[in-house]
Amino acid sequence: xxxxxxHLKLExxxxxxxxxxxxxxxxxxxxxxxxxxxxxxxNVFLVERICGICSFTHALCYCEAVEKLMQVEVPPRAxxxxxxxxxxxxxxxxxxxxxxxxxxxxxxxxxxxxxxAREIILDISEMTAGHRIIQSTSIIGGxxxxxxxxxxKEVEHKLSDFKELMDNTVSPTVYNDPTIKRRxxxxxxxxxxxxxxxxxxGPILRGSGVPLDIRQTGYAAYKETGFEPIxxxxxxxxxxxxxxxxxxxxxxxLILKALSLMPEGDISVTVRGNPPEGEMIHRAxxxxxxxxxxxxxxxxxxxxxxxxxxxxFANIPPLLTMLPGCELADVPVITLSIDPCIACTER
Amino acid sequence: xxxxxxVVVDKAELIPEVQNLLAQKARYCSSTCLDLGDKFExxxxxxxxxxxxxxxxxxxxxNKEDTLPSISNIYxxxxxxxxxxxxxxxxxxxxxxxxxxxxFLRAKESxxxxxxxxxxxxxxx
Amino acid sequence: xxxxxxxxxxNLFSRPVTRRYPFKDIxxxxxxxxxxxxxxxxxxxxxxxxxxLCPSNAIVVDKEAKTxxxxxxxxxxxxxxxxxxxxxxxxxxxxxxxxxxxKSEETCRP
Numbered sequence: 098x099x100x101x102x103x104h105l106k107l108e109x110x111x112x113x114x115x116x117x118x119x120x121x122x123x124x125x126x127x128x129x130x131x132x133x134x135x136x137x138x139x140n141v142f143l144v145e146r147i148c149g150i151c152s153f154t155h156a157l158c159y160c161e162a163v164e165k166l167m168q169v170e171v172p173p174r175a176x177x178x179x180x181x182x183x184x185x186x187x188x189x190x191x192x193x194x195x196x197x198x199x200x201x202x203x204x205x206x207x208x209x210x211x212x213x214a215r216e217i218i219l220d221i222s223e224m225t226a227g228h229r230i231i232q233s234t235s236i237i238g239g240x241x242x243x244x245x246x247x248x249x250k251e252v253e254h255k256l257s258d259f260k261e262l263m264d265n266t267v268s269p270t271v272y273n274d275p276t277i278k279r280r281x282x283x284x285x286x287x288x289x290x291x292x293x294x295x296x297x298x299g300p301i302l303r304g305s306g307v308p309l310d311i312r313q314t315g316y317a318a319y320k321e322t323g324f325e326p327i328x329x330x331x332x333x334x335x336x337x338x339x340x341x342x343x344x345x346x347x348x349x350x351l352i353l354k355a356l357s358l359m360p361e362g363d364i365s366v367t368v369r370g371n372p373p374e375g376e377m378i379h380r381a382x383x384x385x386x387x388x389x390x391x392x393x394x395x396x397x398x399x400x401x402x403x404x405x406x407x408x409x410f411a412n413i414p415p416l417l418t419m420l421p422g423c424e425l426a427d428v429p430v431i432t433l434s435i436d437p438c439i440a441c442t443e444r
Numbered sequence: 445x446x447x448x449x450x451v452v453v454d455k456a457e458l459i460p461e462v463q464n465l466l467a468q469k470a471r472y473c474s475s476t477c478l479d480l481g482d483k484f485e486x487x488x489x490x491x492x493x494x495x496x497x498x499x500x501x502x503x504x505x506x507n508k509e510d511t512l513p514s515i516s517n518i519y520x521x522x523x524x525x526x527x528x529x530x531x532x533x534x535x536x537x538x539x540x541x542x543x544x545x546x547x548f549l550r551a552k553e554s555x556x557x558x559x560x561x562x563x564x565x566x567x568x569x
Numbered sequence: 570x571x572x573x574x575x576x577x578x579x580n581l582f583s584r585p586v587t588r589r590y591p592f593k594d595i596x597x598x599x600x601x602x603x604x605x606x607x608x609x610x611x612x613x614x615x616x617x618x619x620x621x622l623c624p625s626n627a628i629v630v631d632k633e634a635k636t637x638x639x640x641x642x643x644x645x646x647x648x649x650x651x652x653x654x655x656x657x658x659x660x661x662x663x664x665x666x667x668x669x670x671x672k673s674e675e676t677c678r679p
Binding site for chain 1: 472523542548
């Protein structure tokens with residue numbers, strides 16, 4: 098199952114793939130242009146809709162880019178809560194992917210368990226932010242909802258339920274199951290040098306042994322909570338699965354840490370005026386990898402240019418080098434292993 | 445405010461500069477194209493191997509009817525960004541590794557969607 | 570796959586975890602959920618602050634005809650209007666907008 102509108106033109110020799118051309122363009126929505134026509138404050142809701150899964154990270158990255166350009170200092174509490182929400186979106190994105198990946202290799206019951214665990218995370222999102230996926234809680238200057246102590250306790254409680262469910266079903270299966278290993282180990286190899294040269298991002302890059310994660314730059318509150326990227330060195334589909342599985346656990350730890358370290362105080366500052374003339378580039382780590390926002394202001398309430406480089410866009414060239422040489426039956430598994438999000442890619 | 449660590453190069457210096465970065469094992473991040481009115485500005489963003497921050501932004505300014513040398517033969521990853529530029533801004537890029545011939549994001553029958561700034565018509569007094 | 574067996578065994582005898590929306594077993598929404606919009610037209614003075622800030626243009630205020638038109642199918646439930654209203658005339662409840670067969674607009678008059 099590949100629920101994404103991408104067309105891969107494969108050239109085959111018997112059962113082996115020898116060449117591949119990607120064809121995209123089925124869901125282009127012109128968000129970059131719409132970002133120029135909209136007032137910059139409304140763009141937050143626009144960029145959230147680039148992707149249905151990593152929507153909060155899009156909003157976070159856009160807000161931080163505009164705040165950097167306007168030289169606004171966001172209250173520390175807002176930065177910590179932003180971290181919590183972006184990690185929640187990472188957990189549910191990875192679980193969604195793991196479910197689809199299991200489904201792609203015909204493992205229906207693992208798919209069900211992943212999505213069942215994901216439901217707990219979505220409930221936390223709904224409880225804290227008001228909506229399950231497209232939260233609309235990040236605004237320029239801070240956030241709109243606070244997580245008070247009672248709610249933080251409830252979140253911790255739900256996260257421990259979540260860990261129990263993961264420990265009992267999903268992770269032992271992924272670590273031990275021979276079916277998963279036969280479908281993924283040694284498939285879609287990408288070496289460290291290739292990953293670097295082709296500009297791979299996110300779990301694909303870290304699955305090939307490159308310790309690069311944009312969270313290391315310390316945006317939001319990652320500097321305060323501390324962060325170490327998770328790296329696997331094998332560079333095959335299985336390594337990418339393990340990177341994502343370990344990131345789920347790491348994200349849970351990060352949320353708990355952020356909730357305990359969170360300082361008291363305001364959650365937003367009022368931002369007046371328009372973005373000044375100038376350009377700014379900002380990056381954030383989405384579940385799928387690095388997202389790059391380039392904005393150019395011109396002193397009015399509309400931006401001069403909004404450019405978004407989404408993670409799947411950068412991961413298509415590595416996919417093109419992974420596919421040649423594999424068998425036709427492995428194409429869905431390898432394609433899904435980059436966690437494709439074509440809606441992101443085309444914007 | 446402008447980008448830190450930006451380098452403005454000429455069209456002819458672009459390829460040697462990028463090859464230089466390849467020798468330093470830089471990672472290609474993204475490309476951005478801007479319409480400055482009478483010129484196009486293309487920015488290539490790179491990151492060096494041993495740092496997590498952005499390392500270099502290479503800016504090229506070209507006239508609107510000029511061609512741009514492609515860097516996709518050095519960094520294959522740039523080919524998608526350059527095809528996108530070709531779609532959005534109608535820039536002529538030479539030497540693309542995979543050339544979709546302006547059909548990267550749009551189909552044959554889809555309408556034009558340019559990101560170029562429209563020329564403001566001067567109102568005669 | 571012995572590690573999945575206890576779960577499968579348990580699931581065989583327990584109730585389904587899914588709910589039969591929209592017929593029964595619907596979970597109560599959380600208290601902070603941003604649901605349906607309500608306009609209190611007694612408080613509203615048609616200042617159109619909500620209409621100006623709405624990111625999806627779901628609210629249209631016509632001062633001459635003295636009406637406020639709200640399109641729930643364009644609304645993205647971001648609660649910008651709730652925060653912007655100087656007279657606190659807009660409130661949100663915690664329920665989803667029900668599915669509908671026809672896209673309709675609401676017209677409110679003071």
